[in-house]
Amino acid sequence: VSQPNLALYSLVGIPLIQPGDNLAQLILDSLRAADLPLAEGDVLVITSKIVSKAEGRRLDLRTITPSPRAVEIAQKTDKDPRLIEVALGEAAGISRMNKGVFITRHKLGFVSANAGIDHSNVGPDGEEWVLLLPVDPDGTAVKIRAELQRATGVAPGIVITDTHGRPHRLGNIGVAVGAAGIPALLDLRGRPDLFGRKLQYTDIGLADEIAAAADLLSGQANEGLPVTLVRGLHLSPADGHASDLIRPANIDLYG
């Protein structure tokens, strides 16, 4: 029987993450328990949600007092003014708003709803938790990669993911908000095509494609499978980051 060209493994046994948890160590423990030693070329895909939790990026909305501007935007968007207040603190600017919609450019550069804030948890004592994006997901990807290399001798590619809605298309998909050790934006221009002619391709959003692939496993798992091992990509190691995928405002015709 044929072997797959690309294999994705959901890492099992990653516990619910608490502030201060060492994600690299938890990943190593899971790989060891699954008898899946890291191999050259492996890419580990980690949801931003557990990175944020490990960083303690949780806020209780009950502690937030919305500014007059947040109250005004909340009225226009039918949203919680405290959520808007937190989102404004995370945002570099507002991209679009409408009833039920508040799309911002995050300080990290990503254009997405509510500055990437996850607003799904209510605690047992009435807490109203929201989770902000990691502080520096590209930097965290570099650190996790280095920790895994120290422990195993193998430096995997790292992709930290979120899910975003999109202009023109329905449905959220996995995207890269952090990356290390891979060509996040892969330049195929100049490579020969089947007939030896130069391809006229533009770049490939490789880290986003990896994020979307992993979300096929992690996105439907109700947060229970936040880390995915992707094996078989045969990428050259590269110093690429998710920030490479942010379209500069001067070439974004939908700014």
Add this chain to the structure above:
Amino acid sequence: VSQPNLALYSLVGIPLIQPGDNLAQLILDSLRAADLPLAEGDVLVITSKIVSKAEGRRLDLRTITPSPRAVEIAQKTDKDPRLIEVALGEAAGISRMNKGVFITRHKLGFVSANAGIDHSNVGPDGEEWVLLLPVDPDGTAVKIRAELQRATGVAPGIVITDTHGRPHRLGNIGVAVGAAGIPALLDLRGRPDLFGRKLQYTDIGLADEIAAAADLLSGQANEGLPVTLVRGLHLSPADGHASDLIRPANIDLYG
């Protein structure tokens, strides 16, 4: 050693496609040669390029006479007026244009550069070939699925892909332009999260995530690996299509 949760196989031995070729038969031949019988839940991902070629959707730009409108747009966009002429014939409207950029809404609903026209081939006798999108990729996906079911008893999901650039982000990624037999747009709302609460998720653009995953194999293969088998998704069969993923203009704030 653990088994992967998701496995992607590049089908080998698919020849260069000619007008009139039977893609379902070529896929069956390749699966048989690879000893990869179709299994329930499999999804076959096919590049739109070979679907277009099988449909004879190729035009020689030397046969095209641009209209005055095409000439005017070509001047604004620094593009070949004959390419613009063909793109206008495929488009329902223009989304954005600029030097080097001509983004349209295709009659099929997709917003992408140059109405999805692929402009990379020059023939041996000076032909200047362009390849249009398939005429009805959702319908073709239904037909290929039915042919594979007749031959094997198994009805795989089908995704027909293109690669699109995107607002806000750099790099092209694989997207679904045709689909059959899967929930192309997957509604997770109402499912319980880890703690038994309802998820506040919006929909997942599942067919697009599958397209992006397969493009990790097919997109870097210089057209040599146009079909990918995706095994392990455990999707419920559904009557979903790529057209489900098109955001209606009235809720597209970037129209």
